[in-house]
Amino acid sequence: MKFFLDTADLDEIKEAASWGALAGVTTNPTLYSRIGGKLDDFHNHIARICEIVDGPVSAESVAMTRDEIIRDGRELAKIAPNVVVKIPTMVEGLAACRALSDEGIRVNMTLCFSVPQAILAARAGARYISPFVGRFDDISEDGLSQLGDVVTAIGNYDYSESTANGEQVEIIAASIRSANHVTQSALMGADIATVPFNVLKKMVQHPLTDRGLESFLKDWEKVANA
Ligand code: E4P
Numbered sequence: 774m775k776f777f778l779d780t781a782d783l784d785e786i787k788e789a790a791s792w793g794a795l796a797g798v799t800t801n802p803t804l805y806s807r808i809g810g811k812l813d814d815f816h817n818h819i820a821r822i823c824e825i826v827d828g829p830v831s832a833e834s835v836a837m838t839r840d841e842i843i844r845d846g847r848e849l850a851k852i853a854p855n856v857v858v859k860i861p862t863m864v865e866g867l868a869a870c871r872a873l874s875d876e877g878i879r880v881n882m883t884l885c886f887s888v889p890q891a892i893l894a895a896r897a898g899a900r901y902i903s904p905f906v907g908r909f910d911d912i913s914e915d916g917l918s919q920l921g922d923v924v925t926a927i928g929n930y931d932y933s934e935s936t937a938n939g940e941q942v943e944i945i946a947a948s949i950r951s952a953n954h955v956t957q958s959a960l961m962g963a964d965i966a967t968v969p970f971n972v973l974k975k976m977v978q979h980p981l982t983d984r985g986l987e988s989f990l991k992d993w994e995k996v997a998n999a
Contacts, residue, residue: 774959777829777945777967781805781818785970786825792977797828799903799947799967801859801883802835816852823853829901831881833859834869842869850878857881857901862890867897874898877937881945891923895932895942902927903967905948906958917954920946921961928962952976 775796778789781804789795800822810818819832830853834845842865846858850873857879860866870880874897881901882894886909894902904923909916924944932942945965946958952975955966968976 774955774963775828775965776973777831777965778973779804779947779949779967779969781808781810781822782970783808783821783825786822789970789973790825792973795826795828796965797830797855797857797967798822798826799831799859799881799945801833816848819849819852819856823855826855828855829857829879829881830855831857831859831883831901833861833883837865839865839868839872842866843872846873846878846880847876859883859903862886862894867893870894870897870899874900874935874937879940883947885923886919888922888926891927891944895927895930896935898935898937899942900936900940901943901945901965903945903947906946906954907948907950910950916948917957917961920944920958920963924961924963 776794777797777799778786778795779799781800786798822830832849834842836842836845842860849858850856858873859881860870861884862882873880879900881903882899883903885891885902885904891902904920906916906920909919933939943964945967946963947967949966949968949972958966
């Protein structure tokens with residue numbers, strides 16, 4: 774499984790990248806607004822993220838018609854070679870995905886909540902599909918089981934002929950709220966988990982690691998003083 778960081782915060786991205794396990798970044802309009810992002814600085818901000826991270830960096834279009842999304846997508850793709858255009862799973866989004874993918878531009882279909890939506894996205898040439906886990910949990914439904922269904926359904930077929938460059942579609946477990954979400958997503962075979970920085974920090978922690986380290990350090994002190 775690969776890890777993307779789900780944030781627009783440059784300090785978080787730099788810190789996570791320094792850990793050596795970061796494969797990419799996903800942003801969305803909410804995450805950009807959370808860092809006080811300005812409309813006219815959006816492209817520059819995505820460029821700054823791409824300077825830190827070599828892997829895929831998802832930048833979302835907020836346009837609502839296919840022509841506008843395609844226009845947006847072409848502009849976003851010009852920012853850096855690793856930009857992935859993030860598009861909501863809706864009719865206009867599917868049409869734009871097909872057009873952009875045919876031009877060799879990678880697309881991440883977001884706000885995906887069902888197997889039929891995921892299959893349509895894969896057929897429309899999506900390079901990444903992002904089923905949301907936590908938002909199902911928010912409405913008292915089982916987000917992990919929905920994710921598992923998408924992973925299985927997409928894995929049953931080969932969609933590589935749908936993308937312009939013949940790449941395999943990858944499933945990004947999104948809207949991740951806990952380290953357990955990551956564990957379960959990996960067990961289900963999701964290709965990628967995009968995690969907020971607070972979850973990434975929790976992933977590295979274990980009380981037995983802390984306890985073990987404490988006793989090793991104490992015993993080493995005995996060795997040093999012997
Ligand atoms: C995915 O790419 C989205 O940016 C993100 O995972 C949404 O998470 P949320 O439901 O916590 O807002």
